[in-house]
Each structure stands twice: as structure tokens, then as C-alpha cells.
Amino acid sequence: MNAADVMTADVETVAPDDEVGEVLARLADVNFSGFPVVDEGRLVGVVTEGDLVDLFEVEDRVLWIPIGIPPIVDTLTYAFDLPGDDVDIAAHADDPISSVMTEDPVTVDADASLDALLDLLANPERDINRLPVLDGDELVGIITRQDLLRGLRRERDAAGVAGAE
16 A cells, blocks of 8 residues: 555645635635645645644734643743734735745655655654645645545554454
């Protein structure tokens, strides 16, 4: 079993010049949290809910307060949103998605093994939730963590592993 066996082939994409507001509206209507960004058939990036949330985060209004005295007590840090103006979503609605997307995302080929996919999607340092699948430069699919789990389950069931229910 490889990437081609677990990927979703019908991939919804956005273009680099699509507006942030438009992409936010599309995300509200789907059951996933990001899109590959494709320009003239070539993958140029990935945009996620996290990228869009970061766009509207007002860092200078947040006060971080450490609580606890190490090493006796673990230090916890709490964030308090200080009073201030509301976030103006309209201020970024017309921005192109290319201004917030992640460029040069990690990708895999259709023949990538499940072990290779697992190494990428389970790596906490990379924190990747989706892997675009390429055939050369062409986007042919996408694999999410959920796709990989379903594939591992099918492989386990096919092998007749005990406890596979």
C-alpha cells in the first residue's frame, strides 16, 4: 500500500490571487481545514485555517503571565486578551491568499510508502496535517492524517491482524 492508495484524488484547491475573505467562506462550507494553492496547475503553497487565524491575531494585545515557582511548581503561562479594538476582519478580506499561505510545502510522490507518510504526518516538529501528492509538478491528490489512519486500518484488516475490528 502506498500514497496513491490512501490519497484523496479529487482535491479542492485555491489560486494564489484568491482573496482571503473568499477562502474563509469556502473553508466554512467544507469539512477540512486547508487548501493546496495551485497556479496554472503547479502547486505553489498550502493555506490552512491556522494561517488565516494568525492573520487576525493581535499579538500586542496579549499579556502572558507565568504562574508558579520552578522547580517546586511547574510554571504555567496564561494569556489574557487586553481590552482594545475589535479585530477588523474586513481589513484583510481582499488580501491575496498568497500573502498568508505556506510556500514550498512538504509533498510526496504517489508511490511514497505508508511508513514514509507516517514519518511525515506523525512528526511533532513538522506539525503537518496534510500532504499534497505530486506526479512531477502536477497535484494528483492529498493525504490527511485521517486518510493515513484509514489506510493503515485497511492494511491491518487485509493482513488479518488480531483485534482488527
